[in-house]
Amino acid sequence: MAFVLDDVEEAMRDTARKWTREHAPVMQLRALRDARDTVGFSRAGWRELARLGLAGVTVPERWGGAGLGFAALGVVVEELGRTLATLPWLSSLMGTEALLGGASEAQRQAHLAAVCAGVRLMTLAHDEGHRHSRALPSTTATRSAGGFVLRGTKVMVLDGHVADAFVVSARDGEVTALFVVAAGARGLGIERSQVVDSRNAARLTLDGVTVREADRLGGAELLDRVLDRATIALSAEMLGSTVELFERTLLHLRTRRQFGVPIGSFQALQHRAAQLFCEIELLRSVVREALVAVDEGRSDVPRLACAAKARASDTFALCAAEAVQMHGGIGVTDELDVGLFFKRARVTAMLFGDAPYQRDRFARLEGY
Amino acid sequence: MSDFRGEVRAWLEANCPASMRSPCRGEAEWVWGGRRARFFSDDARLWLERMAARGWTAPTWPRQYGGGGLAPDEATILDEELRRIDARAPLKSFGLWMLGPVLLEFGSEEQRAEHLPKIVRGEIRWCQGYSETGAGSDLAALETRAVRDPSDDRTWIVDGHKIWTSHADKADWMFCLVRTDASATKHEGISFLLFDMQSPGVSVVPIRLISGASPFCQTFFDGVRVPAANLVGRPGQGWTIAKALLKHERALIAQARDTATAEEEPLEAMARRYDVLGDPLLRDRVTQANLDSLCFTLTLRRSAETAQSRGQPGPESSMQKLYGTELNKRRKELRVAIAGYRGIGWEEPGFAPEELQLVRDWLRSRANSIEGGTSEIQLNIIARRVLGLGDGRS
Ligand SMILES: Cc1cc2nc3c(=O)[nH]c(=O)nc-3n(C[C@H](O)[C@H](O)[C@H](O)COP(=O)(O)OP(=O)(O)OC[C@H]3O[C@@H](n4cnc5c(N)ncnc54)[C@H](O)[C@@H]3O)c2cc1C
Numbered sequence: 001m002a003f004v005l006d007d008v009e010e011a012m013r014d015t016a017r018k019w020t021r022e023h024a025p026v027m028q029l030r031a032l033r034d035a036r037d038t039v040g041f042s043r044a045g046w047r048e049l050a051r052l053g054l055a056g057v058t059v060p061e062r063w064g065g066a067g068l069g070f071a072a073l074g075v076v077v078e079e080l081g082r083t084l085a086t087l088p089w090l091s092s093l094m095g096t097e098a099l100l101g102g103a104s105e106a107q108r109q110a111h112l113a114a115v116c117a118g119v120r121l122m123t124l125a126h127d128e129g130h131r132h133s134r135a136l137p138s139t140t141a142t143r144s145a146g147g148f149v150l151r152g153t154k155v156m157v158l159d160g161h162v163a164d165a166f167v168v169s170a171r172d173g174e175v176t177a178l179f180v181v182a183a184g185a186r187g188l189g190i191e192r193s194q195v196v197d198s199r200n201a202a203r204l205t206l207d208g209v210t211v212r213e214a215d216r217l218g219g220a221e222l223l224d225r226v227l228d229r230a231t232i233a234l235s236a237e238m239l240g241s242t243v244e245l246f247e248r249t250l251l252h253l254r255t256r257r258q259f260g261v262p263i264g265s266f267q268a269l270q271h272r273a274a275q276l277f278c279e280i281e282l283l284r285s286v287v288r289e290a291l292v293a294v295d296e297g298r299s300d301v302p303r304l305a306c307a308a309k310a311r312a313s314d315t316f317a318l319c320a321a322e323a324v325q326m327h328g329g330i331g332v333t334d335e336l337d338v339g340l341f342f343k344r345a346r347v348t349a350m351l352f353g354d355a356p357y358q359r360d361r362f363a364r365l366e367g368y
Numbered sequence: 369m370s371d372f373r374g375e376v377r378a379w380l381e382a383n384c385p386a387s388m389r390s391p392c393r394g395e396a397e398w399v400w401g402g403r404r405a406r407f408f409s410d411d412a413r414l415w416l417e418r419m420a421a422r423g424w425t426a427p428t429w430p431r432q433y434g435g436g437g438l439a440p441d442e443a444t445i446l447d448e449e450l451r452r453i454d455a456r457a458p459l460k461s462f463g464l465w466m467l468g469p470v471l472l473e474f475g476s477e478e479q480r481a482e483h484l485p486k487i488v489r490g491e492i493r494w495c496q497g498y499s500e501t502g503a504g505s506d507l508a509a510l511e512t513r514a515v516r517d518p519s520d521d522r523t524w525i526v527d528g529h530k531i532w533t534s535h536a537d538k539a540d541w542m543f544c545l546v547r548t549d550a551s552a553t554k555h556e557g558i559s560f561l562l563f564d565m566q567s568p569g570v571s572v573v574p575i576r577l578i579s580g581a582s583p584f585c586q587t588f589f590d591g592v593r594v595p596a597a598n599l600v601g602r603p604g605q606g607w608t609i610a611k612a613l614l615k616h617e618r619a620l621i622a623q624a625r626d627t628a629t630a631e632e633e634p635l636e637a638m639a640r641r642y643d644v645l646g647d648p649l650l651r652d653r654v655t656q657a658n659l660d661s662l663c664f665t666l667t668l669r670r671s672a673e674t675a676q677s678r679g680q681p682g683p684e685s686s687m688q689k690l691y692g693t694e695l696n697k698r699r700k701e702l703r704v705a706i707a708g709y710r711g712i713g714w715e716e717p718g719f720a721p722e723e724l725q726l727v728r729d730w731l732r733s734r735a736n737s738i739e740g741g742t743s744e745i746q747l748n749i750i751a752r753r754v755l756g757l758g759d760g761r762s
Contacts, residue, residue, distance in 0.1 A: 003670035253757055265759040270751035277750055278691045281684075285666035307659050359655040366658075368636040368645055 002292045003285070009075045015052075016079035023048065024085035026337045032086065033198040039162055040200040041086040050118025055092050059100065063108055064116035069295035070229070074236035074287065081240025084337075084344055086199050088121055091159040093233055095122025097226045098167040098178060102218030107180065111165065124226060125154040125166040125181075125204050132353040134224070134361075139206060141170035141177055147212040148172070150179065153205050156351075160202025161192035168206065169223055176220040179211045186210070197340070197347040228305040231352045232290045235308040238348050239287045242280055242316045245341045249273070249323045256328075269326060276319055283308075283315045303365050310358035313349040320345035372442055376449045383418045385411035388456050391631035394725065398460050401490025403540050412456075419458040420489040426464055429472065433484035444672075462534075463487035463494040465620045467543050470613045474560075474601040483562070495565070496617075497530040497544035497587060498610065505745050507545070508554045508607060512589065514546040514561060516596075524548070524561065524599070526569075526592040532739070536572045536585035539565055545610055548603045558606035562598040569593070579731035614741060615685045621740050622688030623668065629661055629699065639706050650706065657699050664691055683753040690746035693736035700733040 005013065023045050032040060049055065057073040059065020066072075077089060096115055099108055099122070114120035128138055139152025150170050157166065166181045181188060189205035253264030253273060263269060290304035320342040324331040331338050349355065388411055392398060397408040399416055407413040419425050422436060427443040429435020438446065468487050471480050486492040503510040512528025526546055536542070541564055549557035565572075569592035574582040601609050635654045639645050645654075671684050703726055704711035711726055713719030737743040751757045 003666075003673045250755055250757070261759055262757075264751075264755075264757035267748070267751075270755075270757050271744070271747040273755055273757060274690075274747040274750035277755060278687050281687060282660070282663035282667050282691070285670045286663045288670070289666050307662055310659055311663055356652065359652055359659065362659060363636070363651060363655045366636065368640060368651070368654075 003288055005075065009072060012072055013075045013079065016076040017082075019049070019052070020079045020083045020085055024080065024083050024087060026083050026340060029084050029086055029198060029340060038192070038200075040159070040198070041088060046087050047118040049087060049089070050116065054087075054089055055118045056096055056112070056116030058093070059096050059112060059116050063100075064113035065096070070232065070291040071288075071295055073233055074291040077233055077237040078240035078243075081237035081242075082244035084197075084241060084340055088123070088159040088162075090230060090234060090237070091123035091163065092118075092121060094124035094158075094226050094230050095165070095167060097229050098122075098124065098217055098222065101225050102178065102222040103180075104214065106214070107217070111180075120165070121159060121163045122165045122167065122180075123157060123159050123163045124169075124230070125157040125160065126169045126223065126227070127156045128152065128154060131350065132357060134220075134227070136171050136174065136176060137169045139168065139170040141172040141179065141211075143172075144210065147210060147215070148177075148179065150181070150206040150209040150211060153203065155201075155203050157202045157204055158351075159200060160190060160204060161200050163202075166204065167217060167226075168204070176223055178217040178219070178222055180215045180217060181206075181209055181211060195347055197344040199347070224302065227352060228302050229294060231305040231309045232287070232294060232301075234348060234351060235287050235305075235312040236291060238312040238316045238345075239280075239283055241341055241344060241348075242283065242312075242319045245319050245323050245338065246276060246280060248338070249319075249326055252327055263326075272322055272326075276315075276322055279311075279315045279318060283311050286311055303362055306358040306362035306365065309352060310355045310362065313355040313358070316345040317349055370445070373445050373449065376446055377452075379422075380449055380453060380455065384453060384455050385415055387411045388415045388458075389453050390456075391454065392456055397456075399458065399490070400460050400493055400535070400538070402493025402538065403491070404538065405490065405493075412458075415456070416458040416490055423488060425459045425461075425490065426468060426484075426488045429468065429484060429488065433472075433480055434488035435484070459490045461487060461490060461493065462496055462539075463492065466496065466613050466617050467494050469616045470560075470609050471600065473612060474605070474609050476597075476600075478597065479562070479600060492540045493535070493538060495533050495536045495539035495542050495587075497533055497536075497542045499530060499532045500528070501531050505742055507610070508558065510545055510547060510558065512544070512546050513550065514548050514559065514594070517593070522596045524594045524596060526561070526563070526589045526594055528589050530587040530589075532575070532584050533572070533587045534584045534739075536565070536587045537574055537582075541565060542570075542587070543600075543613075545606055548606075552604060555607045556604050558610070559603045560600040560606040560609040561594055562600065563592065563594040567592050567594070577732065577735065579728045581728070581732065615683075617740050618689035618746070619685040621736070622685070622692035629696065630665075632699075634658075635699065635702060635706070638703065642706050642708065642710070644706055644708075653702055653705075657695070657702055660695055661699070664695055667691075683749060686741075686746040686749040687754070689740060690737075690743050690750070694743060696736050697733045700730040704730045 028042065053066030054076055056065030057068050058070060061067040080087065080089065092115060096112065099111055111122060115122055139150060141148040141150055150168060152170065154168065164183050168179050168181050170177055170179065187207045187209040191203045192200055193203060195201055250273065253269060254262055256263050286308045290308040293301050293304050323338050324342055327336065327338055330336050387409060399407060399412050423431060423434055424436045424446060427436040427438045427446050428440065431437035464487055468484060471483060498507060500510050500512060512530065514524040514526045517523040517525050541562060544561045545558055546561050547557050548559040569590040571588045572585040574585045576582045635657055639650065639654050644650050668688060707723060707726055710723045713724055713727060
C-alpha cells in the first residue's frame with residue numbers, strides 16, 4: 001500500500017505539523033523579510049530541526065543522519081511547504097545527496113556529520129544561465145598540478161550566501177564534473193541576491209579557484225541523481241504549499257459573504273474550486289509515487305521527477321492565481337499571506353526547470 | 369509470492385485461452401452476454417464460461433450468489449494477475465458494474481438469489497432506465513409512473529418513457545426509476561423497479577449518435593405489468609438506491625477510460641508514425657496528455673488503496689469520472705489532430721479502417737462527459753459534497 005501513509009509516517013507528519021506551526025509559521029517569513037534579515041532563515045530553528053533529524057533524513061545513521069527514506073522526507077517537507085518555512089533543507093539535501101552518491105569515505109567523514117547536525121551548510125552550485133539546464137556547464141575545470149582550476153559563474157545558488165561549502169559543477173573537457181569548494185576558497189566571490197519569495201540565493205564567481213583531485217565527487221550521472229532527487233523533494237514541498245493555500249481559499253469561499261450568501265455558493269467559483277481539487281489530487285498521487293520510487297531504487301525516478309515537477313509547477317501556479325482572484329481586493333494586499341504563496345509559486349516553478357522544461361525532458365527520457 | 373497469487377497464476381495459465389491474452393481490437397470483440405449473447409470467437413465463450421464458473425467475473429460477490437467470494441486484497445491480486453497477462457475482460461455488463469452492487473446492498477434475499485447468479489454467468493443482460501426527455505441532469509424530475517393495479521395489488525403498472533437507454537434493444541431486463549407516489553416530494557416519490565424487456569407494452573427505438581453508431585434507444589412503456597416483488601428496497605427509496613448505483617457507475621466509467629487508454633497505440637508512437645514530433649506544440653500536447661494520464665492512473669490506484677477498507681466508492685468517484693472523461697476527450701482530440709487529413713475521413717475508400725475508427729472514437733468520446741452525469745454535475749458534486757461549498761445553509 002505505497003500510497004497510504006504508514007504509522008511511522010503519520011506520526012512524523014503530526015510532529016512536523018506541530019513543529020512548523022510553532023517554530024516556523026508564515027509569520028516568521030514575514031518577520032525575516034521585514035527585518036531585512038541577511039541570513040533569511042532562523043539559524044536556531046535550523047539547528048533544532050537538524051536535531052530532530054531533518055538535515056539528514058536520507059543520510060544513513062552511521063554518518064549522523066536519520067537513516068529514513070524519501071517517503072519520510074516528503075511527509076516532513078510537505079509540512080514545511082504549508083508554512084512557507086525558509087529553512088535551508090533543500091540546499092542541505094543537495095549537499096548530502098552529492099556526498100552520499102559520489103564522495104569518498106574521507107569526504108563523507110569530513111562533511112556529513114556536521115551537515116546532518118545543522119552546523120555546516122553545503123549546497124549545489126550548478127545553474128549558469130537564465131533558466132535551469134542540464135547541458136554541459138560553461139564553468140571550466142582545467143587540470144593543473146595535483147588538481148583543477150575552476151573558472152566561471154554560477155547563479156541561483158540556493159542559500160549560497162551562508163553556505164560553508166559548495167558542490168560546483170564544471171566541464172572537464174567534454175564531461176561534467178562536480179567539485180567540493182569551501183566558501184572561503186581563494187578566488188571565490190559570493191554575492192547575495194534577494195528573490196521575490198524573500199529567500200536568498202547567491203551568484204558565485206569562480207576566478208581561478210583551485211581544488212584537489214580528492215575534491216572531485218563525480219560526473220553527470222551524479223549531478224542527475226542529485227537534481228532528480230532534489231526536484232522530487234521540492235515537488236513535495238510545493239504540494240504542501242498548494243494544499244495549504246487551497247484550504248485557506250476554501251475557508252474564504254465558505255465565510256466571505258456577498259449578495260447575502262457565501263461566495264462559495266456561486267457556481268462559477270464552485271466549479272473552479274472543484275477543478276483545482278482534481279488537479280491537486282493528481283499532484284498528490286504523482287509526488288508520492290516519485291518519493292516511493294526513490295526509496296525503491298527504481299529506474300523510472302528521472303521520469304517521475306519530471307512528471308512530479310511539471311505538475312507541481314502548473315498546479316501550484318494555478319492554485320496561487322485562483323487564490324488571489326477568489327480573495328478579491330484583499331488577495332492582492334501584502335497583509336494577506338496569499339501573496340506570499342503566489343510569489344513562492346513563481347520561484348519554485350523555475351527551480352530545477354519549469355513545467356515545459358520538465359515535459360521536454362520527460363519526452364526525451366521516453367525516447368521521443 | 370503468496371499462495372493465492374501462485375494459485376491464481378497457475379489457474380490463469382491453464383485456463384485463459386491464448387487469444388484472450390491481448391487487448392480487444394474494437395468494441396465488436398466485446399462480450400456482453402444475455403439471452404441473445406454474441407461471441408466473437410469460441411475462445412471468448414470458453415473464457416467467459418471458465419471465469420464465471422469460478423465466480424471471477426464478480427470476484428468479491430459472495431459465493432452463495434455465484435460470486436468469487438474473494439477478500440478485497442485477493443481481488444486486487446486477481447486483477448493484477450489478469451493485467452499481467454493482458455487478459456481481456458470476460459464480460460462487460462451493467463449487471464456486474466451497477467445493478468449487482470446495489471442488489472447486494474438493498475435487494476431482498478429473493479432478488480439476490482434470482483438475479484445475481486445470472487449476472488455472474490452473463491445469462492441476462494441489463495439496461496439502465498434513468499433518463500427521460502425532461503429529466504437528464506435533473507434526474508429526480510422523472511415522470512415515468514408506476515401505479516398499483518387496483519384489482520391486483522401484487523402488480524405495478526408502468527407508463528411513460530425513457531431516453532438514452534444504452535443497449536435497450538439488446539438488453540433482457542431493465543432496472544428502472546419510476547414515480548410511485550405523485551404526492552410525495554420530488555426525491556421521495558421515486559422507486560427502483562426491475563422488469564423483463566419482453567414484457568408486453570415495452571418498445572424500443574434506437575437513436576443514432578454523431579459517431580454513426582446506435583448504442584442507445586428511446587424506450588416506451590405502455591401499461592407494462594410488473595410483479596410487486598420486483599421493487600428493490602421500499603417504495604420511495606428509489607432515489608437513495610439510484611444515487612448509490614451512480615457512484616458505482618462513475619467509478620466504473622473512470623476505470624474503463626483508464627483501461628481503454630492503456631490499450632491504445634501510445635500518442636508518441638502515433639505522432640512519430642505521422643511524422644509530427646518535430647512540431648514542438650504538438651509534441652508538448654502529447655507529453656502533457658501522457659503525464660496527465662500517468663498522474664490519473666496513479667490517482668485511481670491511490671483511491672483504490674484508500675477505499676479498500678471502506679468497500680464503497682465515495683464522492684471521489686465524481687472526481688474520477690470528471691477527470692477521466694475529460695482527459696479521454698483530450699486524447700481523442702489529439703489523435704485526430706495528429707492524423708491531420710487522415711483524421712477527418714468518414715467512409716472508405718481513401719482511408720484506412722483504423723483511421724476511420726479514429727474519427728468514430730473521437731466523435732464517440734464527446735458523449736463521455738455527458739453519460740453517467742455531465743462534467744458540470746460532477747463539478748457540482750465535488751464542490752458541495754467534497755469541498756463543502758454551498759449556500760451556507762447545509
Ligand atoms: C452515450 C450515452 C449513453 C447514455 N446511457 C444512458 C443509459 O443507459 N441510461 C440512462 O438512463 N441514461 C443514459 N444517458 C443519459 C445521460 O445520463 C444524460 O444525457 C445526462 O445525465 C445529461 O442529461 P441531458 O442529456 O438531459 O442534459 P441536460 O441535463 O439538459 O444538460 C444540458 C447542459 O446543461 C448543463 N447543466 C444541467 N444542469 C446543470 C446544473 N445544475 N449546473 C450546471 N450545469 C448544468 C449540463 O451539464 C449540460 O451541459 C446516456 C447518455 C449518453 C450520451
